[in-house]
Every structure is written in C-alpha cells, then in structure tokens.
Amino acid sequence: MHLTSIVIPSYNGLHLLGHCIAEIRRFTDRPFELIVADDGSTDGTAEFCRRENIPFVSLPRNRGFPCAANAGLKMASGDTVVLMNNDIIVSRRWLDNMLACLYSAEDIGIVGPMANYASGSQHHPLGYADLTGFHEMTREANRPDPGKWRTVQRLVGMCMVMKRELIDRVGLLDERYAPGHYEDDDLCYRARLHGFRLMVAGDTYVHHHGSASFRQLPPEKLAAVIETNRQKFIEKFGADPLMFV
DSSP states (O other): OOOEEEEEEESSOHHHHHHHHHHHHHHOOSOEEEEEEEOSOOSSHHHHHHHTTOOEEEOSSOOOHHHHHHHHHHHOOSSEEEEEOTTEEOOTTHHHHHHHHHTTSTTEEEEEEEESSOSGGGBOOOOOSSHHHHHHHHHHHTSOOGGGEEEESOOOTTEEEEEHHHHHHHOSOOGGGTTOSSHHHHHHHHHHHTTOEEEEEEEEEEEEOOOTTGGGSOHHHHHHHHHHHHHHHHHHHSSOGGGGO
16 A cells, blocks of 8 residues: 655644644545654744654745755655645545545646635635535545546645656756745646646545735735746746646
8 A cells, every 4th residue: 555645844834734734634544654844933833743743854944835845755755745735624535535546547647636725727615614514515525536537737736646756757846936836837847748647636625724824925025926936937948837727
C-alpha cells in the first residue's frame, strides 16, 4: 500500500493548522505521514508540532509559501505526496478517492479536489452553512465516482496530490514566486510539458477557508504581488497563466 506524505506549509496559522491536522487524522484511513513546514512562525507552531509528535522543518524567517513547501517536500518519504494549505478541512474518503484517480493511469501526475473556495473548474460550493453541514454533505458528495473525474489544464495549489515520479522529473516549486501566487500554475505547466495529465477528482470535496496567510497583507500589496508573479510566469514560459484558468 502506498505511503502518502502530507506536507502542510504554515505561517502564523496555528489556529487553522490544528484543526486541519485533526481532520486529516480523523478521515484518513490509509498509511500517511504528516510534515509541517513552519515558515518562520512566531505563534507556537514548532511547539505544537513537538507536542503532537509531528515531523516539521522550521525556516529561520518567513520566506514565503514556495520556499516553505519545498523544505517540507524535501523531507517527504512517501511515494505519493500531498501539498496542502493549512486552511483546508478534509472529510470522508478524501484521500482514497484522489489516490484512486491519481493511479488510474500512468500519465496522471497531479489530482486536485473540489472546494467551496477555489478558482476555475475546482470551484463548486455545496451550500452548507457550517462545517457540520459540510461533513454531512460529503456522505453523498464524496461517494466514489470515476465518472466525475476530468482532465484540466491547471490545478489550484490548495490541495494537490502528486506522484513522487512527477516531483523527481519536474522538480520542486519555483521559489522565484515567493511569497506566493502562481507557483502552483508553474508546477502544473511544467507537469504538462513533461507529458503528465492533471485531473480534478469531482467526487472529492474539501472545505477551504481561503487565502488565510495572504489576508495578512494589505489589499494593494497583495494585488501587486499577484501581478508581479503573473509577469514572472509570462517571462519564463511566454504564456499568460490566465489562459489556463
């Protein structure tokens, strides 16, 4: 059976991280390892990981999502790797369904779920009022159904399930996008250039609180970061990432 490494970068998000990990433990029925990539947090994240016996790496200062994610990915030992935001809440069969999709064909490299807060084809609110309602609705929404799997051109980096082979061939996240935004588009584009398919598992829903770390930035600064990184993508590939949304 596959070992899945679940890598969770976190910057001063302990209030979200604890709940994220609790639900992973509650709803994951197959072998997995947790790795927290602490991006220079000052909120007790490292102490929490020690207390909970969770392997972690701590960056000496806040370097941004791609850098923290890469530090965590380098620690991962599984033949499947999940890169997950700290503001994701999983529910029943989340990993089983996405692994079934990921390993249904050799050329599938990355699989992502549906969510209430996502751009593009992964956005689909279920209409629940709270997390109790979310978990109740996943009884039906997360019922395994390969007929709901579909190939896409890009996936949102909130929760990406990847084969180790993809990371070995394509490489880690490009840290030029620090503090974040478009590093997931970059990874998806490189994956497709290497012949991997990207899939949305339409039979898997997660709850996404949404942009928890970046809400700490003033809106005008966030907008500048997003546009700067979009230009970096265009300069690197000669293509606009907005074409693939």
